[in-house]
Amino acid sequence: MTKVSMTQFVSENIEESLMNMNTCLICRILEVDMNLYKADVLPLHDPDATPILDVPMAFWQTEQFVIQVPFKKGDKVLVVCSQADIDPLMFGGGKAASRSFSANDALIVGGVHYFTKPLQNEHPDDLLLSDKIYKNKIRITPTGEIFMESEENINIISKKDVNIKGENVWIN
CATH class of the missing domain: 2.40.50.230 (Gp5 N-terminal domain)
Structure with missing residues (x-):
């Protein structure tokens, strides 16, 4: 022993x-x-x-x-x-x-994101909802600007009114 x-x-x-x-x-x-x-x-x-x-x-x-x-x-x-x-x-x-x-x-x-596959995040300071290639995203900047960006359709669906208000509104 x-x-x-x-x-x-x-x-x-x-x-x-x-x-x-x-x-x-x-x-x-x-x-x-x-x-x-x-x-x-x-x-x-x-x-x-x-x-x-x-x-x-x-x-x-x-x-x-x-x-x-x-x-x-x-x-x-x-x-x-x-x-x-x-x-x-x-x-x-x-x-x-x-x-x-x-x-x-x-x-x-x-x-978990591995360091072996870096992401090319062009908006590191923004609050971001995005795909991993950053082509379709909703982001809020530190100054309060809000962006919705997509290479596809953006659909707004409502059973009630859709209101867009602003000092100037441009539609292309």
Whole structure:
């Protein structure tokens, strides 16, 4: 039997505990359900990783508004693992399990862009909704100007009036 010092024993146990704690992972989406805002993901840091199933997507939302990002199969995403069991929150009640930082409590918090594929963003200081080639976009500048730009049709649909007001209005 090999003798182990108390320091070595504690150190090895802490290291083993930390290795079993999930904080955040970069994953690839395997399947996605944009109706339930959940996806199956595969961690990319571990060649022996198993998929994490039914991971909820966090997104910007309030009681009245939502900003939806249409994740697709193959997208790289940042997944965080909650400090506590999220099942009671997600499913509306029940008793929380005592688990912490478990892959069972993973949440997709956003996409990840790799440095190996730089984007040619010509509007780095603007609030921007755009495709990745910046050909179709809505942007707001720091001075408050709003631009809608597209190489395709821009459709405005309303069951009521459409009002355009300004000091000068030009239509080409």
